[in-house]
Amino acid sequence: MTSTTMTSTTMTSTTATGTIPALPPVVERIYEDVLRRNAGEREFHQAVHEVLESLAVVLNRHREYTDLKTVERICEPERQIIFRVPWQDDRGEVHINRGFRVEFNSALGPYKGGLRFHPSVNLGIVKFLGFEQVFKNALTGMPIGGGKGGSDFDPKGRSDTEIMRFCQSFMTELYRHLGEYTDVPAGDIGVGAREIGYLFGQYKRITNRYESGVITGKGLGWGGALVRTEATGYGAAFFAAAMMAAAGESFDGRRAVVSGSGNVAVYGIEKIHQLGGTVVACSDSSGYVVDEKGIDLEVLKHVKEVQRARIDVYAERVPSASFVPGGSIWDVPCDVAVPSATQNEIDRDAAATLVRNGCRYVVEGANMPSTPEAVGLFREAGTRFAPGKAANAGGVATSALEMQQNASRDRWTFEHTEDRLEEIMRDIHTRCFETADEYGSPGDLVLGANVAGFLEVAEAVHALGLV
Ligand code: GLU
Secondary structure (H helix, E strand, C coil), X not given: CCEEEECCCCEEEEECCEEEECCCHHXXXXXXXXXHHCCCCHHHHHHHHHHHHHHHHHHXXXXXXXXXXXXXXXXXXXXXXXXXXXXXXXXCCEEEEXXXXXXXXXXXXXXXXXXXXXXXXXXXXXXXXXXXXXXXXXXXXXXXXXXEEEXXXXXXXXXXXXXXXXXXXXXXXXXXXXXXXXXXXXXXXXXXXXXXXXXXXXXXXHHXXXXXHHCCXXXXXXXXXXXXXXXXXXXXXXXXXXXXXXXCCCCCCCEEEECCCCHXXXXXXXXXXXXXXXEXXXXXXXXXXXXXXXXXXXXXXXXXXXXXXXXXXXXXXXXCEEEEECXXXXXXXXXXXXXXXXXXXXXXXXXXXXXXXXXXXXXXXXXXXXXXXXXXXXXXXXXXXXXXXXXXXXXXXXXXXXXXHHHHCCCCXXXXXXXXXXXXHHHHHHHHHHHHHHCCCCCCHHHHHHHHHHHHHHHHXXXXXXX
């Protein structure tokens, strides 16, 4: 639960992840309302709180947003779908999971956002992700609204046929809500090319339509786009490079730590290496590996993508690497930290360690991996910080490029698509940077991303009338 208290000097709020400054009066009532109507959804509260903190300065300048309740409208999803997903495992045992799709905002285009399959998934997590997606998608400058979905299904240890049966059951309910002009899912944690294949196959079977634009992250042989697999990680590295360039620096000779070892992490590491940096550590939920020579990507890809094994197997195969079971990867000193695992993986203590060890850039590859206290600490310490909704927008931006190719029945080359991605990431950085300046907080990319994303959505919301 969140509560607001007045101490002798400042107002503070106590949230699930610690104590943060209370919101300015102009947005406080909106937040109280969100808390009341979405009880217990702490990640959603956290995501809304962070955006509202940034929007106070906009509402003070533009009265109409308060009068027309623009922020309230954006905080309320247009539609929330919850459904039962029954399926049978290989031994014949019946399982019941819960499926979600939160269609958050469609002012800029069809709902767009991934599906997450992970046991932690609940409505609050899907709503936080959907809410973030609205702003992220707006920042890409592409015509896509925001949504998110998933299930509390745990794919870990499941056979290929079990994954297929689950995906088919999930889509048997979800298909009626989808469409290339309505809602276009993609992957997220636990959902990659294999799952997208099974999901698309079932959609095609039920609807009898080869509607390529209904889902993104497809295989290259059946409507997928080059660079989509690499896009989120590459995009985060491009964003980091743009931040460094703005400060007159580059990746050259820099040490980086990238948490996670999924899609975002693997391709983030690949691009950082191409840009001249060295990634010395990565992780999974069992622990982390340190490799002072720089992570060997061939081995990492084989362990994670082919063997689907735990990260300690990397250390078994690479003599220069060591495996640390459990523990915090943020203890490893670095110049650039790229949290690419999951939400709230950097708490106040981890942030303090990073700052103490001289980390100068934190670039979020995952969605909301830093707690509000961690972000506050980075701000105080002058650590340059890029929020996920800006830094990891490369994935969804490339999904929009995939939709573009599907719509025109065209196929672009790797180089052309990567150039587009790099340009989009540079533009997002410029937009966040300039907006932060314009709204009186130079260098604050959190404020820049939230305000720039909001303004884009708000304009479309108004133009479309009260719908
Ligand atoms: N799940 C990714 C994200 O968080 C990608 C979504 C998409 O491609 O639609 O942005």
